[in-house]
Amino acid sequence: MEVIGTSLLCVIGAPLILLFAAIWHFSGVQCPGCKRRRTIRWVHERKDGGPDRRYNDNYRYCTWCRWNELTGSPRPPPTPDEISAQEAQRVAQQREREARVAREAPVRALVALLKRVAKADRQLTAAERAAIGAHAHRIFPGVVSDRQLELWLDDVDATDTCATYADGIDRAHWPEVLAAAEQLTLADGRATPAERRMLDEVRAALTRREEAERS
Numbered sequence: 001m002e003v004i005g006t007s008l009l010c011v012i013g014a015p016l017i018l019l020f021a022a023i024w025h026f027s028g029v030q031c032p033g034c035k036r037r038r039t040i041r042w043v044h045e046r047k048d049g050g051p052d053r054r055y056n057d058n059y060r061y062c063t064w065c066r067w068n069e070l071t072g073s074p075r076p077p078p079t080p081d082e083i084s085a086q087e088a089q090r091v092a093q094q095r096e097r098e099a100r101v102a103r104e105a106p107v108r109a110l111v112a113l114l115k116r117v118a119k120a121d122r123q124l125t126a127a128e129r130a131a132i133g134a135h136a137h138r139i140f141p142g143v144v145s146d147r148q149l150e151l152w153l154d155d156v157d158a159t160d161t162c163a164t165y166a167d168g169i170d171r172a173h174w175p176e177v178l179a180a181a182e183q184l185t186l187a188d189g190r191a192t193p194a195e196r197r198m199l200d201e202v203r204a205a206l207t208r209r210e211e212a213e214r215s
């Protein structure tokens with residue numbers, strides 16, 4: 001008897017539960033965007049799900065596809081919180097970019113300076129490129145990637161003078177910079193007159209700034 005009762009309950013109960021679930025589901029508002037039901041909410045909602053009348057810019061949106069009744073578009077206009085979060089992120093990214101540029105600036109100046117020295121004889125050989133990269137990594141370890149160095153070595157030559165580049169490099173590094181420049185001009189055994197002139201230019205640039213700082 002008990003077995004029959006339980007079976008009966010299952011036979012009648014299961015469809016009933018499904019029926020109530022279906023009624024509950026289909027009585028919900030359907031989203032015009034994604035056609036789902038019961039995903040529509042008010043932006044300013046009361047505890048019972050109704051609109052909070054204190055806000056006259058209230059509107060409904062879909063929590064699933066982000067449809068909203070103002071624009072009908074799948075995304076509602078960003079809330080003030082979302083806007084300030086995006087703005088904060090943008091500012092943080094901008095600061096990070098500026099910090100990176102500032103960190104890399106001396107390396108960039110060094111590469112430009114050494115490139116100018118190497119190109120005194122009108123060419124930048126693969127060996128010279130490699131040597132400049134090695135100097136950059138040695139004098140400023142871990143600041144820039146090989147890829148970044150390659151890009152700078154490929155850069156179209158700026159018309160800046162050695163003095164401008166020297167200004168971008170901290171004084172503590174100058175002896176190393178000068179040694180690197182000397183090494184570069186002597187890489188193929190001897191310095192050509194053009195290379196010697198360029199080296200003089202580098203020395204003059206460093207000396208000039210040293211004197212300027214002393215006075």
Ligand SMILES: [Zn+2]
Binds near residue numbers: 032039066
């Ligand atoms: Zn939707």
